Amino acid sequence: MSPTTETLTAERILEATEEVLRRHGPAKATVVDVARALGVSHGSVYRHFRTKAALREAVTKRWLDRTSEALSGIAAQEGRDPEARLRDWFQGLFDAKRRKAGHDPELFATYSVLTDENGAAVGEHIDDLTAQLTRIVEAGVAAGALTSADPAATARALFHATGRFHDPCYAREWERPQVQEEFDAVLDLLLRGLRP
Numbered sequence: 001m002s003p004t005t006e007t008l009t010a011e012r013i014l015e016a017t018e019e020v021l022r023r024h025g026p027a028k029a030t031v032v033d034v035a036r037a038l039g040v041s042h043g044s045v046y047r048h049f050r051t052k053a054a055l056r057e058a059v060t061k062r063w064l065d066r067t068s069e070a071l072s073g074i075a076a077q078e079g080r081d082p083e084a085r086l087r088d089w090f091q092g093l094f095d096a097k098r099r100k101a102g103h104d105p106e107l108f109a110t111y112s113v114l115t116d117e118n119g120a121a122v123g124e125h126i127d128d129l130t131a132q133l134t135r136i137v138e139a140g141v142a143a144g145a146l147t148s149a150d151p152a153a154t155a156r157a158l159f160h161a162t163g164r165f166h167d168p169c170y171a172r173e174w175e176r177p178q179v180q181e182e183f184d185a186v187l188d189l190l191l192r193g194l195r196p
Helices: 010-024 031-038 042-048 052-075 082-103 105-117 119-142 151-161 168-175 179-194
Strands: none
Touching: 010 031, 010 042, 010 052, 010 105, 031 042, 031 052, 052 082, 052 105, 052 119, 082 105, 082 119, 082 168, 082 179, 105 119, 105 168, 119 151, 151 179, 168 179
């Protein structure tokens, strides 16, 4: 094996795949392009990811996980006011999505295509996000700061009610000057409804 192949990791492949997707888009990017960018054979890439679909799913999951990981710190802030945690969590989600859409529109468009292809990865991502929300709601109920007969159902409802501010299909609206005020108004309404 060559030294390049020996140091080839799944993470390096995913980084290179992201760059290839940014350059060529999802329709034209190939495993051969990824291998070429890494200076290895396409067989070396296939040793880590058995199919092109598996590679695309892994790069999609990696992209989605960045958001989940950033928000998990807010969800884990036990002892903090639950309403403030919910507000910070949703603001963090909205900010992360706006950054992705605004700072790298080519890659954001690419990931919009990939997430459509990888329903399982998207489903897992949404499950993770709603689980984080559920923990915050449960903590709020336990502290008497929030009311909910079913924290998991409440978390899902909050997630869906705020979809306009994190679902990629609304990305164009996120550039509008008044979108932050609209976000704040929706969140204020939802949080008022959770108070005991």
